[in-house]
Amino acid sequence: MAFALKGVAYITGAGSGIGQFTAYSLARQGVRKFALLDRNPVTPTVTELKKRYPDVSIKEIELDVAYESDVNDSIAQTVKEFGRIDYAVNNAGLGGELKTTDQIGLDDFQRVIAVNTTGVWLCQRAQIRQMLKQDKYSNSERAFRGSIVNMASMYGIVGPSLNVPSTAYATSKHAVVGLTRADAIAFAPQGIKINALCPGYVATPLVMTSMSADNVMDKERLKVPLQRLAGMEEIGDTIAFMHSEASSYMVGAALIVDGGFTIQ
Template sequence: MAFALKGVAYITGAGSGIGQYAAYSLARQGVRSFALLDRNPVTKTVTELKKAYPDISIKEIELDVANEAAINDSVDQTVKEFGRIDYALNNAGIGGALKTTDQIDMDDFQRVLAVNTTGVWLCQRAQIRQMLKQEKRTDSYRSYRGSIVNTASMYGLIGPTLNVPSTAYATSKHAVVGLTKADAIAFAPRGIKINALCPGYVATPLVISSMSAGSVMEDERVKVPIQRLAEMEEIGDCVAWLHSDASSYVVGASTVADGGFTIQ
């Protein structure tokens, strides 16, 4: 599926997993200017992108999404380098402990919310402020000043299973869905498209290694109607679609990519 995307992408959590594969998907659709942000090195993502697309331009930025000043500075750096931000993916997040409310302490609970919820809000606020300063890329009715996708989770829509008692994580991702809806309503009339992506279980290296060790993830996999986990490329392609003109009438949506898990 080709979307012919043009413009500048800003991706948090770009060093691995969904952020990494979202960058690959956006590049396949035509994006050639990237700000790639992560607390850890984005070396692998950069290497693969430059190998496949020699004409690509990449700004690497170390970022802790719990740091307000660093987020604002990262947006400023991106705009100084590329002139604007067209496609933002607020993807950085942590899982937190698999504990129920009676087991988790306040510091652990607040740490998950600081990264998964407040971090997304801080990034989105900085991106919105920039996007309000820039014009649409084209005169098409499908065009926007900018598009934002927030990585939520299927556990932003349903409660976690008894096998995966991720209370703090589910709370943080429900908040991301609410934030997405609130800001989508506020800023769609001003030319900014905001959506959430709600993946199910994804075959990241960490999940695959835990399954081979005989973890609860194998028990969860068999609950998925299509009987497998998502490949990271599949979730990356969802990000590209949400940023594209093909989804121009999709606003404030919680787009589910979970193999049917949440319809049971």
């Protein structure tokens, strides 16, 4: 079935990478109202969206998801502008240091958890509270009061590679999967669909920069059965599917999109 998305999208980490390309994918499927949030400017995303889809309406919000009051205020600003939130993408995150537990400092570990786990929880809590106040977007049996996709990782399902000792990152993403499942159970009966996406290696600016040393990325790419990294658009398209009625029976899933990395 066609995705045919309508409504309001709220995307964190929208200034670049997966968040940016998720906005493009949602717009291609019909979304025309966006709250785009990032610690950094979202200007590149806004410029390209308006170029491709001149009829879009965009609310730009500066946000560090680790701060409760700022998260709550961003939801309030979005609802004031558009009246509701239909598609939430909790994508903002940090890679953290590539260090094992004996090497990483407490501050570095806690910062990754603050953004990748607590930040997702803060956003999801505020989104749920808003979605509980709103009706379904349509009368379809397959429609929801709102849909949430949390950005986890294949390292939220399995342990990190020996070449990539990302202890804090893996810990944070396992927690995101647990959070997703717990809230999916609690709120599916109330018409809110919550799922997690677990990508493998994606050719984002962050990944290409952080894993460029010692040919780490080349070594990891060879472990992927498809023999390549995912394109950012491929992940954005998957998120569009997860928000659509095409995935209406998908609740609490940790959807792995990794080119086959974790099946070996």
